[in-house]
Amino acid sequence: MSSDTPGRIVTLDADAPDGGCPSPELYRRIEGRLGYPTDLFDTPGLLQGAILRSEHAHARLLRVDTSRARTMPGVRAVVTADDVPGLNRFGIVVRDQPVFCEDRVRYEGDAIAAVAADTLAQARAALAAIEVDYEPLSLVTDATTAEQQVPLHEGGNLLTQETFHRGDPEQAFAACAVVVEHDYRTPRQMHAFMETEGGIAIPDDAVGVHFRVGCQSGHRDAEQLADILALAPGQVTVEAMATGGAFGGKDELTVQPAAGILALKTGCPVMIHLDRFESCRAGMKRHPVTVRMTTGCDADGRLLAHRVEAVLDTGAYASLGPAVLENFLDHATAPLYRIGAYSVSGRLVYTNNGVCGAFRGFGGNQATFAVESQLDALARELNLCPRELRRINLRSVDEPGSRHQPVRWTAPPVEVLRQAQASPLWSPEKGSRGRWLTGTGMAMGAQGNGLGDGLPDAGGGRISLSREGRVRVEFGFSDYGQSIGEAITHSVCEVLGCQGSDVEVMLGHSRGPDSGPTSASRSSVLVHGVLNRMLPQWMEAVRRQAAELTGYPGDDLAHGPGGVFHQGRQVLSYRELAEHGRREAMVADASQDFPVAPDQDHPVGRYLQLQIATVARVRVDRLTGRVRVTDLHHITAAGRVIYPPGYLGQIEGAAVMGLGMTLTEDMPAEDGRLRRDNLDQYLIPTFHDAPAQRVDVLDGTPENDPFPVRGVGELGIEAVAPAITAAIEAATGVRIRTLPVEPGVLLTAIHAREVVS
Amino acid sequence: MNDLYRASEPVTFELNGETVTRSVPAATPLLDLLREDGQCTSVRPGCRIGRCGACNVLMDGQAMPACLIMAWQLPGRRIETVEGLGGDPDFLRVRQALVEESALQCGYCTPGFALSLVSGLRERRQGNPVDLGEAIAGNLCRCTGYGGLKRAVEKHLSPCSSTSSDGGTVSKKQISGEPE
Ligand code: FES
Ligand code: FES
Numbered sequence: 001m002s003s004d005t006p007g008r009i010v011t012l013d014a015d016a017p018d019g020g021c022p023s024p025e026l027y028r029r030i031e032g033r034l035g036y037p038t039d040l041f042d043t044p045g046l047l048q049g050a051i052l053r054s055e056h057a058h059a060r061l062l063r064v065d066t067s068r069a070r071t072m073p074g075v076r077a078v079v080t081a082d083d084v085p086g087l088n089r090f091g092i093v094v095r096d097q098p099v100f101c102e103d104r105v106r107y108e109g110d111a112i113a114a115v116a117a118d119t120l121a122q123a124r125a126a127l128a129a130i131e132v133d134y135e136p137l138s139l140v141t142d143a144t145t146a147e148q149q150v151p152l153h154e155g156g157n158l159l160t161q162e163t164f165h166r167g168d169p170e171q172a173f174a175a176c177a178v179v180v181e182h183d184y185r186t187p188r189q190m191h192a193f194m195e196t197e198g199g200i201a202i203p204d205d206a207v208g209v210h211f212r213v214g215c216q217s218g219h220r221d222a223e224q225l226a227d228i229l230a231l232a233p234g235q236v237t238v239e240a241m242a243t244g245g246a247f248g249g250k251d252e253l254t255v256q257p258a259a260g261i262l263a264l265k266t267g268c269p270v271m272i273h274l275d276r277f278e279s280c281r282a283g284m285k286r287h288p289v290t291v292r293m294t295t296g297c298d299a300d301g302r303l304l305a306h307r308v309e310a311v312l313d314t315g316a317y318a319s320l321g322p323a324v325l326e327n328f329l330d331h332a333t334a335p336l337y338r339i340g341a342y343s344v345s346g347r348l349v350y351t352n353n354g355v356c357g358a359f360r361g362f363g364g365n366q367a368t369f370a371v372e373s374q375l376d377a378l379a380r381e382l383n384l385c386p387r388e389l390r391r392i393n394l395r396s397v398d399e400p401g402s403r404h405q406p407v408r409w410t411a412p413p414v415e416v417l418r419q420a421q422a423s424p425l426w427s428p429e430k431g432s433r434g435r436w437l438t439g440t441g442m443a444m445g446a447q448g449n450g451l452g453d454g455l456p457d458a459g460g461g462r463i464s465l466s467r468e469g470r471v472r473v474e475f476g477f478s479d480y481g482q483s484i485g486e487a488i489t490h491s492v493c494e495v496l497g498c499q500g501s502d503v504e505v506m507l508g509h510s511r512g513p514d515s516g517p518t519s520a521s522r523s524s525v526l527v528h529g530v531l532n533r534m535l536p537q538w539m540e541a542v543r544r545q546a547a548e549l550t551g552y553p554g555d556d557l558a559h560g561p562g563g564v565f566h567q568g569r570q571v572l573s574y575r576e577l578a579e580h581g582r583r584e585a586m587v588a589d590a591s592q593d594f595p596v597a598p599d600q601d602h603p604v605g606r607y608l609q610l611q612i613a614t615v616a617r618v619r620v621d622r623l624t625g626r627v628r629v630t631d632l633h634h635i636t637a638a639g640r641v642i643y644p645p646g647y648l649g650q651i652e653g654a655a656v657m658g659l660g661m662t663l664t665e666d667m668p669a670e671d672g673r674l675r676r677d678n679l680d681q682y683l684i685p686t687f688h689d690a691p692a693q694r695v696d697v698l699d700g701t702p703e704n705d706p707f708p709v710r711g712v713g714e715l716g717i718e719a720v721a722p723a724i725t726a727a728i729e730a731a732t733g734v735r736i737r738t739l740p741v742e743p744g745v746l747l748t749a750i751h752a753r754e755v756v757s
Numbered sequence: 758m759n760d761l762y763r764a765s766e767p768v769t770f771e772l773n774g775e776t777v778t779r780s781v782p783a784a785t786p787l788l789d790l791l792r793e794d795g796q797c798t799s800v801r802p803g804c805r806i807g808r809c810g811a812c813n814v815l816m817d818g819q820a821m822p823a824c825l826i827m828a829w830q831l832p833g834r835r836i837e838t839v840e841g842l843g844g845d846p847d848f849l850r851v852r853q854a855l856v857e858e859s860a861l862q863c864g865y866c867t868p869g870f871a872l873s874l875v876s877g878l879r880e881r882r883q884g885n886p887v888d889l890g891e892a893i894a895g896n897l898c899r900c901t902g903y904g905g906l907k908r909a910v911e912k913h914l915s916p917c918s919s920t921s922s923d924g925g926t927v928s929k930k931q932i933s934g935e936p937e
Pocket of ligand 2: 194244245481861862863864865866867897898899900901
């Protein structure tokens, strides 16, 4: 960290903490030595698998004939719905997605069959030889009218709806001096992780299956897979390998069911690795949202009333949709601001438009986009500075949350605003210069860590001494390069007074401790809590062993670099302890429930709240309508910074992902077909699209806060979109409410304004 | 399918300093040829259409996407991947810059970026003015938002940066070379 400015605000840079050495992991990754699940070609006897996807977005399956495919060269197995040994369904919240469709397909990526062959070319050739007869059915493509269309599932197309209420909104609206009402739309964003979905399934001796895959929750996946494969839970092992990006898109099962069935059928390890075309077509996406927001305030700008009506398109299957809806609604209540009365409701519907599930931000950033835009609209009506309107309405640290639940804020929200107000991005480069219109805007966001309302949300870890004498720390979390291993090592070193090389972190094995899913920005909080519980136990156990071996009283022994010390002198190294001590006595386990708001009739998640303000500066090309974001300045309040490079990378990476969603990224569906099939059409930001970024951190939490460490994996995406559209408005006078910003639409609107003025 | 895709033919080329011969159909992408025997898995598919740079190799010193190079183009060519660059001064310099700025997260894209940068540095050494930002314009990274990459290029790899002497690195902290 560098450039301490008065107060607790710190500008982050990429230096490792305490001038420590960069993690050896970095070298492995740069040198290509980290094996990803889709690199495992050296697995003995490996077969290649491929999945047959539906040609129709909605159709009855009349016939699936695999007889010709089975006789093709190199083919070892062809499987369909008839070959699923157990439950032909999966889904984290609702098990409604078939592994292989039986009699009906509901989206273009639906799986119908799979082949294992000696080579991928052979497997693909066999797929092409499978004969399928379809009877097309009428399509459900418009989420807003989905409930009136042909039902895609037994209970109809309304999967779930929910409303949060507070006070009497109708009465409150009547008292408003100003009311604004607008419609907003957000895109079907694709995760576009660089390593597409993939991994291998290995049949193992205990007649089970061992998975080595990219995924986000080894334990939960193992449970689902055991049901699909009709195996006992202990017969499925999932190794959540370090994977090339996930962002929520590997939270649900991807290739595992098909690979597992093929592995059992052939008795050989099977790799399935979706190529980008298949990933675009079949993979998870972010829920597109259509929302109308009506918001009113009094003449001084105090928010009085707020109404939200939203429809989220979950596509053909539920996956984590219901939880996304809940988080969307939570954020739609405008958690940062005091609002007298609200009615916030949303519906989650099935359509034939692909499948949607978890994606960094998890519905929250879609809601924040609309909420923050509403505040700007009110400020404009009142002729008030948008920052001032926010200042008037921001909650103070000791107030409860928007749903009346107790909350733990990391810092006073108004302090975050104050820092944003002081951003250097406000000063120079105002107005237009020839072809370029420039402008600065800002938005704020809050985000609660944890899985949310009423969901089981525990996590555990284990610490032991390895045979080689290293302090082994195990958690079930997956590693996508979010620096979780580095953060764990750093925390352990701090307590034990040892060096990074004394510690070995093992992540993501379903035979190891169950930490719950690697999502919802929950890992950092749980790692901190669990380490706090188990480290003292473990140190005690180690000192006891050391006392037995050395004869010194345990109380006189202390932990230090590389081992145990007596009066400042090392008396036993960890290696000697491992050799001569009883290793089984030097193990500690702990787990804890994710902290949720206490004293609630109905459990409300979102207890641990984080905040961000993002200031954006843009340049709009008056000739083309293209927008370039030149700068992003974030002020974050997300608890203690454990590992600065990791924290910085999470904020910067999430922000650019949000920038993509704002300016270019969308997977439009037309007649149930997803219209972009690779990265030449689906445009994620490149090096040249990336803005200069600065991250200023309000480090720490209020005095006596028991949860000083929070997770920052999603915070950076929270406020980017409304900050950019606010900046565009500052530059052009045009407010865009449909994302991504269409240059043509923006240009037309700019010209229309220029004609008028 | 015609013979380009089916009949295997031997192709001989140089891979990381060694002459190798592989028997594959002429239309096999170099990407698959390098990966499928598990030898050079740093060369990775991200799009297979030349858009992402995750599959980059150096062909005769130039960064190129291996998904667009077919086996029949290989005879007589010199192919390098990060697996073979352990002693290359330009690669070591790039590696150091990426490490210093934590310019990676999942790392899937990283060897591809590194090769684009190495190719740029080599070209610059031949006296051509090279904009390294341009050199990595064809590489996609989904994790980092390019912040670390920007810092690496600007602070450590620009012609006038403190670490510009060939192969040498000036680091504010001591970094152990090969930490395994
Ligand atoms: S896989 Fe070759 S450029 Fe993307
Ligand atoms: S570090 Fe993950 S894609 Fe670049």
